[in-house]
Amino acid sequence: MPPNSSSKWSAFDPRTRWGKVYLALLLLRCYSAFFGYGYIHPDEWMQSGEAYFGFTLPGNDARIPWEWRPDQALRSFSSLRFQYIFVDFLLYLFKKFSVPLSGYNLFLIQRTCMLLWTLSLDAYILDLPPRTARYVFCLFNISTAATTFLVRPFSNSHEANIVATCLMSTLSFYRNRTWYRPSGPGWNYGILLPAILAVEGLFNRFTFAIFSLPIGIFIAYTHIRIAKEGYLKQAFTSFTIAMVIALAALYHTVESETKFYTRSANINGLEVAKFSGSNWVIPPVNALLYNVKTENVAQHGLHPRWLHGLVNLPMMVGIANCVVMVIYGWQFVRGLWTSSVVKSSTRDSPARSTDAGPSDLGRSKEEEEEEEQKEIEQAIEASLVESAVTTNSSASASAFAAPARARARATTISSPDTNTPNPSSATEIDIEYVDIEPVAVGLCLTIIVFSLAILSISPHQEPRFLLALAFPSTIIMAYALQSPFFKLRPYFVRTLILIHILQHILQLVVFSFLHQGGLLPTLFSIDRSMSLLPTYGDPLFTRYQHHLLYRTFSVPFHFLPHKGRHTFPRVQHYDSSTTPENLVRLASISCNHTAIYAPTWIVPRLENFASLQDTVTLVKSHTFAWHIDLDHLHQYWIGATYQRSNLSFAIQKLDVTCKVVSQHVSDFNHKMQAEKQQDPTLAHKEL
Structure with a gap:
């Protein structure tokens, strides 16, 4: 469809309705980027x-992966x-303004970098026709791809x-x-x-x-x-x-x-x-x-080959997108097939090749040119009327001044001389508008079908592998919602839009804020704790800390830049291969300088083994709320039955205090107090 006469940058104008919608979705994306600690x-x-x-x-004490x-x-x-590409510049700004390079600041730098990439994509969307661009802005910017994955x-x-x-x-x-x-x-x-x-x-x-x-x-x-x-x-x-x-x-x-x-x-x-x-x-x-090699990908998990098509694609691009792609894709392919059949039958028609004389051919050609000219004029006038309705009165006055020029341009476009251009002699034609819908829809459909078929061959299939299909599917949906099939079914369209919004909001909450959402705040807290350590003094008592992270995702150690400033702090991560008994034994080695960070559902087992060993006491000192591991969701729900949700779905910090040391210190204090009472001069000497 022809674009209207409004400026393409109006989609960013907060004074317009579409501009306000875009601004709201942009703020949602920024909030997810800077406050979404989900891992x-x-x-x-x-x-x-x-x-x-x-x-x-x-x-920086990062752990370089094996890849x-x-x-x-x-x-x-x-x-x-x-x-x-933006990270080095952001690091320079932090250094220039003397901002300390903490783990949280490194988090902000990386999220800002990815957010800037999404803004560059927003600018490219403006190359689409204005109405289609507005549809893409709304549909794509609410999607899980834009709000959750692309900012990571x-x-x-x-x-x-x-x-x-x-x-x-x-x-x-x-x-x-x-x-x-x-x-x-x-x-x-x-x-x-x-x-x-x-x-x-x-x-x-x-x-x-x-x-x-x-x-x-x-x-x-x-x-x-x-x-x-x-x-x-x-x-x-x-x-x-x-x-x-x-x-x-x-x-x-x-x-x-x-x-x-x-x-x-x-x-x-x-x-x-x-x-x-x-x-x-x-x-x-x-x-x-x-x-x-199957034996290699088997180390990361094997999946059925239908997983991409039936589960991962609806999860990543959206259920509504998939429904629209099937309906509109079928109509698009059927239309191409019908058009090709009609053209081939017309080309091979005996009546057209033998019965029609030169004058008949000439008249049919003129009729086709007149019909094409009328269609172009009607399309341009319709777009001008539409733009006049959606813009203010001052813009409407200038918009209605264009039909005469548009008709002249349409006449030039449909000129017979343009059918066989000659680079050396043909008159230059300024083609103002080219309908890209057939190419855009066909190309996006080809990308989706071809990529889905090839990627489904691999036995290792994760939803994020299909992330690149989210944008092409949105373009298809944007064009489809403007087609007669969907325009004549407003209730069906409203249902699809509602499903689209609800699904992606739910996935935003789960993946951007809840899934392993307590791990990054835990690392930021550990980094702040280590930043308070002195750079001099006794390495055992004043510069030593031992942090044990248990049963979480892999720890990104680059979020602990202060660890590299001190030789003695230790941060270790243990997975399910380490039993709770062994973890408690490891924690008991460095008495009173150790903290364990573990999901709430595993804490009772740690406390139980600590009481059985009778060497350490685990004291809950802090809670990093809203942490969910989908692999242990059942255990989280059980914990939520007898305590608040923010305590059940969380990572608990457990300070480790050695019982033996505490008892010796207590006995020593009692003994000294008794001696002071028996000999007052001892207290005087101590003073």
Whole structure:
């Protein structure tokens, strides 16, 4: 449909209704980013901040994951630097304004970086027609993808941002029909962005090649179409420039990865996982070779191959999106099939090829041109009337002044001379509007169906693997809600919108605020506690702390920057392989300097074993509320039956006090008090 005459930036104007909706959803996204302590998956931090600050922040006691070992080389540091492109600048601002680099500040820096990436995607959405862009803003910005996943430093989040940006750049490239005209530059600078991002996305995750393959094929097809229209030189120049840029970016990235892993191997005395006996290190190839082996992915969990299609896709993109994609996708494919059948039957019709004379052909062509001209005029006038209703009176006055110019432009567009353009002699035509709906919907459907089919082959399937499909599915839904089928069914549409909102709000609460939501506040508290330790004094009594974290997700140690400032504080993490008995024994070693942090449901077992050993006392000193582990949800609910929810769904801090030491101290104090009463001079000497 033609766009209305309102400015595309009006979607951000808080004075308009749509601008207020966007502002509210943006505030929700910011709140989720800065106050959502939910910890969705260990890869959220272990593949991003843990590695980045472990390599770049001096003195940070991060634990580098095994994927970054030189003999594995499954991750790309160049891609991680690009993902964290705003982090160095934010660190500079913190240093310039003398803000201490605490664990909480590192959290804010990373979330701010990812939030800025989402804002850049918002700007690209404005390339869509205004009404469609407003639909996309509302549908996508309320989704779990935008409010929960994209503001977190997942590699999947970075991949989804790149796929969405490449998709929007491709649609803009398709809509621009002036760059290859005689008065145009002869090549489209917009093609450079997908070329560069293609390399970045590939090194970020090898699955990017699956999501972006339909986009790459469409770009190549568009160049072929332009060449067939008579603009061979322009098409060849544009495609060549894009390929040269992509190859240059590929060479630079491979060279950077090779130097990075070779230097790391030399320092640690390890081998380097090189590509096919060469001297190059290509992480996405290593990651692909690792993931194609079932015994490797079995270590991370095996799933049925229908899980992506029946569970993960509805969870990640939304149930309503899936319903709309099935209905509108079927209508779209059926329409393409019907159109192709009609065209082929018309082309092969004997009456059209033999019975019709030249005059008949001429008259039919003129009739078609007149009909096309009328359709264009009606569409433009309808859009102008629509824009006049939605804008203020001053804008309406200027909007109704355009029909005469629009008719003149429509007449020029439908001119017979434009059917067979000649680059050397054809008159330049300024095409103001190109309907991108068929291309946008078809391309998004292809991305979703193709990617879902390929990714379902793997036996290891997680919902976040489909995060990149959230944006294409939203574009389909935005166009579908404007189609006659859905416009004629308002109750059905309202039901879908209600389901869409409720599902994503529920998932926002669970994943952004509750799931493992107490672990990060626990780490921030430990970091503050260590920051209060003196930098001098007796290492045993004044500079020592022992923190034991039990039965939580993997601990991102880069959130403890103050640990690197002291030699003696210890922070250790224990999983289910350590029994409660052993944990209590470990805690009893460093008396009165140890704290245990554990979910509420396991605390009674720890207290029970502590009482049986009769060596330590566990005292609850702090509660980090709203912490849920979905694997032990039943235990949490049992605890909620006899105590408040904020205590049941929480991490408890247990201070460890040794009974033996306490008893000796008490006996010593009683003895000294008795001696003072018997000999008053002893007290005088002590003074």
